[in-house]
Amino acid sequence: MMGIKVVFPGPLSTIQDAGRIGFLRAGITSSGVMDQEAYEAANQLVGNQSGEAVIEATLMGPTLEFEEDAIVAVTGADMCPQVDGIGAAMYEPIYIKKGQKLTMQMAVNGCRSYIAVHGGMDVPVVMNSRSTNIKCQIGGLSGRALRAGDRIPVPELTCSKEEIDRILSRKMKKVHYDTNVIIRVIPGPQDDYFTEAGKRTFFNSTYQISVDSDRMGFRLEGPEIENKNGVDIVSDGIAFGAIQVPPSGKPIVLLADRQTTGGYAKIGNLYTGDIPKFVQLKPGDTVRFQKISVEEAQAEWNKK
């Protein structure tokens, strides 16, 4: 088994896959990648089956040293990947030779990068998934973010020369992330807790991503949303992309590492197809919300 050595981890790099299914009722959230599209692209580019674990880097990418030859792809946010100091393409498989280093910088576009390796990352499957859940201390490497000195086990590259050439011929269009986006929102389950004026505020205002934003949720700065008689509810489930409005009136969008249940009214939920561009926003970037019905959202999603 070959390994990838973490020389520099970046501020928050974790091993993630498509998420942990089946343990919400135990209080264990899904975790998994924030940007499903960039994640799937990375796995496809290196010839992995969908569902393999990757590294998700936040704001600034890691420096990784490869113990053996590997095929790697970097997608999502542009953190200017380089191999031994020479610029490497994004959304294209990169052949990295034994002993070479992949370095990444601060994101110049987007917020989260995905690094996939042919063969996937061979960390233990815990409760159906390799995703790191820091709060529950499971998945990834010992349930925590990557640290300098870590070694991530990766299967050795055993494909034939032809197979390698075939993989290396792949290419995808690089995704550009805007810093000011429109995101579609399906109202509910508790949109009736808010006044008409409150709902108008939500759908007609520009909100800014606060610095207090992470994989659990994005806090938004902007006009306060007026409620009718408070926002306390008897706790119920929180889906990926739920928009909860606490008593402050400032919305919080709950994401991959969200708590499974919560006691504040939820005005709506992000349309799944718009989640990738939302989670690529950085603190200071802005968003406006647009109403969409569940029927329209599902029709749109099924066209994908």
Add this chain to the structure above:
Amino acid sequence: MTNVKFFPAGDHAMVVEFGSIIAENINQKVHALAGWIEEKQIEGVVELLPTFRSLMIYYDCHVVSFERLKRKVSEFDDTKVSAGAEKKKITKVPCCYGARFGSDLHDMEKILGIDKDEIIRIHSSVCYKIYMLGFLPGFVYLGGLDKRIEVPRLSSPRVKINPGSVGIGGNQTGVYPVASPGGWRLIGGTPLDFYDPDREKPILCNAGEYIRFVPIHIDEYYDIRHLVLKGQYEPEVIYDGN
């Protein structure tokens, strides 16, 4: 079904709501519907999350639309669900009240005007229903706390509460499964792990079941804790058919 509301929670989850309050008969319906869906194996259903008064159904909308799932779920007959009809599974949870675990017991005596032995007697004489798990891994939301020992949360939450701490906050009681900040008043500690990711079953008890606290001496606490750490302690489980 009667008086049931269906709400979208985005395009991949649905909330089936049986009521807006915490009540045993409502929660019973939530768990009964979850059981019914699992038995029916409704196509496209990915995961179920039962909560106090509603069921969240995660589903794949490529397979089943909101409207179609709503129609399917509506076939469930909730009129046959009656509280207490099923055998209760009760896990006995040893709890060392007071000592170094119950740092708020003294204040509670003053607030409630009941001495601590009585608080302990009341707290350990009830079978608590696990309405749901949430907030933290293995965190149980329990119903059934005696009104006489309801007590407001701390005005300023503690930064760190040790795993196994047993507390009361408002009309709720429960156990902190992992180290966490929290505002509940602490009355005791259990040597059991409500969450252990390395155990075959990471969660000690499931929603829909019951727990009962059994007062133990601090010596027993350490004896049991020792066995728990070696993976040699099985909590006592009893079944009560009413």
